[in-house]
Amino acid sequence: MSSQVAAMSRKTRGPWALAFAKLATDRAAIASLAVFLIIVLACFSAPLYAKWAGTDPFASTLDAVIQIDGADVPVMEQSTEGLGLGYTPIGPTWRLGNYFLGADSQGRDVMARLLYGGLNSLLIAGAATIFTLIFGTLAGLIAGYFGGITDTVLSRLLDVLWAFPIYLLAISLSIVTIAQGIAIGPIEIQSGSLWLPIIIIGVVYIPYVARPIRGQVLALRHSEFVLAAINLGVPGWRILLRDILPNITTTLIVFVPLMMALNMLTESALSFLSIGVQPPAASWGTIIQDGQALLYTRPLVALVPGLAIAISVMSLNVFGDGLRDALDPRSKVRLGRD
Amino acid sequence: MIYAILRRFGQMLFVMFGISVIVFLIFFATPGADPAARIAGRNASSEVLAAVRHSFGFDQPLYVQYTRMMEKIFVTGDLTSFVNRGWKVVPAVMDSIPVTLSLVFGAAVLWVMVSIIIGIVAAATRDSWLDKLLMALGLLGISMPVYWLGEVMNLITQSRYHDSWAFSWVPPLGYKNFSDDPKGWFLTLVIPWITLAILYIGIYGRVLRAAIIESMQEDYIRTARAKGLSEARILFRHALRTSLIAFVTLFGLDFGALVGGSALLTEVVFGLHGIGKLTYDALQNLDLPMIMATVMYASMFVVIANAVVDFIYILLDPRLRAS
Numbered sequence: 001m002s003s004q005v006a007a008m009s010r011k012t013r014g015p016w017a018l019a020f021a022k023l024a025t026d027r028a029a030i031a032s033l034a035v036f037l038i039i040v041l042a043c044f045s046a047p048l049y050a051k052w053a054g055t056d057p058f059a060s061t062l063d064a065v066i067q068i069d070g071a072d073v074p075v076m077e078q079s080t081e082g083l084g085l086g087y088t089p090i091g092p093t094w095r096l097g098n099y100f101l102g103a104d105s106q107g108r109d110v111m112a113r114l115l116y117g118g119l120n121s122l123l124i125a126g127a128a129t130i131f132t133l134i135f136g137t138l139a140g141l142i143a144g145y146f147g148g149i150t151d152t153v154l155s156r157l158l159d160v161l162w163a164f165p166i167y168l169l170a171i172s173l174s175i176v177t178i179a180q181g182i183a184i185g186p187i188e189i190q191s192g193s194l195w196l197p198i199i200i201i202g203v204v205y206i207p208y209v210a211r212p213i214r215g216q217v218l219a220l221r222h223s224e225f226v227l228a229a230i231n232l233g234v235p236g237w238r239i240l241l242r243d244i245l246p247n248i249t250t251t252l253i254v255f256v257p258l259m260m261a262l263n264m265l266t267e268s269a270l271s272f273l274s275i276g277v278q279p280p281a282a283s284w285g286t287i288i289q290d291g292q293a294l295l296y297t298r299p300l301v302a303l304v305p306g307l308a309i310a311i312s313v314m315s316l317n318v319f320g321d322g323l324r325d326a327l328d329p330r331s332k333v334r335l336g337r338d
Numbered sequence: 339m340i341y342a343i344l345r346r347f348g349q350m351l352f353v354m355f356g357i358s359v360i361v362f363l364i365f366f367a368t369p370g371a372d373p374a375a376r377i378a379g380r381n382a383s384s385e386v387l388a389a390v391r392h393s394f395g396f397d398q399p400l401y402v403q404y405t406r407m408m409e410k411i412f413v414t415g416d417l418t419s420f421v422n423r424g425w426k427v428v429p430a431v432m433d434s435i436p437v438t439l440s441l442v443f444g445a446a447v448l449w450v451m452v453s454i455i456i457g458i459v460a461a462a463t464r465d466s467w468l469d470k471l472l473m474a475l476g477l478l479g480i481s482m483p484v485y486w487l488g489e490v491m492n493l494i495t496q497s498r499y500h501d502s503w504a505f506s507w508v509p510p511l512g513y514k515n516f517s518d519d520p521k522g523w524f525l526t527l528v529i530p531w532i533t534l535a536i537l538y539i540g541i542y543g544r545v546l547r548a549a550i551i552e553s554m555q556e557d558y559i560r561t562a563r564a565k566g567l568s569e570a571r572i573l574f575r576h577a578l579r580t581s582l583i584a585f586v587t588l589f590g591l592d593f594g595a596l597v598g599g600s601a602l603l604t605e606v607v608f609g610l611h612g613i614g615k616l617t618y619d620a621l622q623n624l625d626l627p628m629i630m631a632t633v634m635y636a637s638m639f640v641v642i643a644n645a646v647v648d649f650i651y652i653l654l655d656p657r658l659r660a661s
Binding site: 156157159160161163164165166167168169171172173175176177178179180182183184261265268269272273274275285288292295296299302303305306309310311313314317318 | 349352353356357360361364365368369376477478480481482483484485486487489490492493496497598599602603606617618621622624626629633636637640641644
């Protein structure tokens with residue numbers, strides 16, 4: 001009771017401050033955010049790590065020799081099994097900067113590739129999230145606000161995209177652009193560019209954002225304050241910007257971490273299928289694919305990037321849940337898999 | 339009710355048509371390169387290119403090209419691969435369907451059973467350590483890439499602990515036909531089923547828990563309590579029954595998505611030659627006709643499956659039946 005009185009006597013706090021205060025008390029959400037930020041920081045320091053370790057994570061170094069405790073050790077060890085013809089990459093040395101997690105089948109430092117791969121995974125997931133939010137919101141706003149034939153056409157298109165299984169759509173889009181790239185008018189995207197997976201992942205999730213936004217805008221469109229603004233003769237774009245957009249901001253913010261988590265999983269799956277990030281560039285998905293051939297001899301090559309994905313995605317999901325509870329507890333935003 | 343079913347049926351036809359148009363536009367009208375060159379694969383000779391142009395009607399208007407493509411995929415089924423010269427694509431897709439369905443149905447049975455148990459236990463012990471542990475595990479299941487989980491499973495059951503008593507029964511990777519060897523069919527699929535189910539147990543357990551907790555606050559639960567019913571009876575006969583509605587809706591959505599998504603990745607990791615593996619192999623050698631066929635058949639299947647779930651839903655739900 002006393003706290004209630006205290007809260008009332010205090011200066012009224014805005015909804016943002018209240019939401020922030022609520023989020024700050026959610027320990028799981030804050031811890032997850034911290035974990036995720038540490039991962040982001042580590043991945044963005046990839047070039048520094050590679051420079052410090054003196055390794056090039058994109059060049060194959062099959063005949064390299066490294067020093068461990070003063071002894072020379074080849075990065076690719078001659079196999080002792082069978083005819084002794086094959087080579088096995090060196091296992092983890094557990095020495096930072098010196099093949100900490102061992103080498104992959106090209107003799108490249110897995111730790112350095114892990115950080116570079118994470119950088120690409122995070123950049124693609126982040127950029128695709130922004131892409132989806134921009135175009136999803138735009139489609140939702142236009143369909144919900146203008147209604148009529150515009151709404152019918154857009155909504156039917158979104159229905160079809162919604163019903164199209166995500167991976168199948170992404171596979172179709174990737175396979176036709178992967179070899180030759182794509183050129184639309186003056187915009188030309190080379191094959192192998194990171195923009196390809198960004199746009200493809202961004203496009204396939206548009207209905208996931210546009211449909212709920214359209215529903216919200218439709219409800220707001222018929223609310224009294226919007227009707228009042230229309231009757232006052234306020235232009236449509238101004239109503240959209242000043243009256244409607246601020247009312248869907250919380251939903252959009254809640255989407256960010258959950259969308260980002262989904263995008264990381266999608267990117268890794270596409271890269272694993274070899275239609276995402278193209279070599280020599282790496283992402284966590286491509287490293288797992290590289291490690292598949294070494295699974296039984298050097299399992300860490302495939303295990304560690306998968307663990308990195310799982311930790312990142314889980315921390316984003318926990319933080320996203322906390323953010324939703326703080327900002328928009330009634331919303332039923334659920335981002336399914338696939 | 340008839341009206342609702344007809345309406346849903348019309349919607350299904352529209353979506354099927356829409357998807358086929360999108361697939362057509364992606365494969366034949368994406369700017370950047372000659373579609374004939376894409377379809378013919380790497381280093382195709384000029385005769386092959388000319389043959390592709392002629393048979394797909396690239397010198398004719400788009401709607402003719404569209405009907406040609408649909409004819410090749412669904413009517414005559416004479417779409418051939420150019421990477422594997424002369425390989426008929428549609429029969430290959432048909433042969434792989436039972437593998438994918440075996441994987442998906444088995445996994446679905448497993449995830450529905452386990453997630454109902456988890457949802458009930460978590461809701462009944464709400465806010466206890468057990469509830470928190472189950473929900474955290476569920477979240478972990480959602481957060482792992484399914485193909486990676488499959489590799490971890492392979493590492494454990496095929497390599498590291500294969501010789502231990504726990505996993506010595508696990509057969510080598512691959513698929514066995516049910517009609518030839520039912521026991522082998524079951525054993526090869528157990529680990530893939532578990533892998534695929536883990537992903538969905540997480541989501542469904544969480545959704546069911548939330549739905550049960552929500553329905554526990556309804557008036558009819560209070561009435562049931564006032565009547566003096568036992569807590570167990572209230573949970574199972576009253577709360578769980580209504581909560582399963584959300585569960586079933588979700589199931590319809592995910593079951594379809596599963597066929598076109600996670601099942602594909604699971605097949606690749608476990609060497610099950612279903613539609614997913616077919617697609618994966620085609621992706622590796624840029625075999626576009628094959629990908630066109632697998633994408634088209636799989637997405638049509640997904641759309642039909644979703645519609646069937648909705649039909650059943652209309653039949654089951656008295657409110658929808660009345661309208």
